[in-house]
Amino acid sequence: MKNRIVCYFSAAQSEQPLIYRLVRNYDLIVNIIKADINPQKEGYLVMEVEGSREQYDQGVEFLKNLGIMVEPLSETVIWEPETCIQCGACASFCPTEALAIDRATMEVSFENSRCVVCEMCLDCCPTRAIKLYFEIKEAAS
CATH class of the missing domain: 3.30.70.260 (ACT domain)
Incomplete structure (x- = not known):
């Protein structure tokens, strides 16, 4: 597990x-x-x-x-593609490449399963298309 x-x-x-x-x-x-x-x-x-x-x-x-x-871990990063201006700033800061830029299309994509919630992307996004989402879960046993 x-x-x-x-x-x-x-x-x-x-x-x-x-x-x-x-x-x-x-x-x-x-x-x-x-x-x-x-x-x-x-x-x-x-x-x-x-x-x-x-x-x-x-x-x-x-x-x-x-x-x-x-x-x-009860927080996740949420990427809002409709707010994103495809500048790619977040992709340059993402250590796990959860936020990545496709060089052929120059479009940003987000793969949540790769995200480790390091929060490095939050401050660099000029449109605030990246946010933290908090879930309420029971404590691990």
């Missing part, structure tokens, strides 16, 4: 070797998508976690037992 989760943590929890333990103790594949830690060492970590269902559940339980709040 593969799932994208967000972990919210305190300063004390940020000192823990979380990724190391998820990989070593639970044999999970962890891909860090985004992290933000403030000067007080509190913050969040967005990651994609892959492994067997049992390993995944045990790894998430480990994080929760440390007091880390774990939720499924």
Whole structure:
């Protein structure tokens, strides 16, 4: 199973070797998508976690037992083609090529399955054709 989760943590929890333990103790594949830690060492970590269902559940339980709040990634990027002026600025900033420009037609396209919600495209779009959409989901178990 593969799932994208967000972990919210305190300063004390940020000192823990979380990724190391998820990989070593639970044999999970962890891909860090985004992290933000403030000067007080509190913050969040967005990651994609892959492994067997049992390993995944045990790894998430480990994080929760440390007091880390774990939720499924609940935001997605929405591209509004009717608002897009096809300038291609977003494609130059997109690290996963979810937003791409076809050189033959010079048209921008968006493939949501490639998007990791890094938000780099949001500020560069002059028409604001790219937005964040928030879903309400139950916490991962």
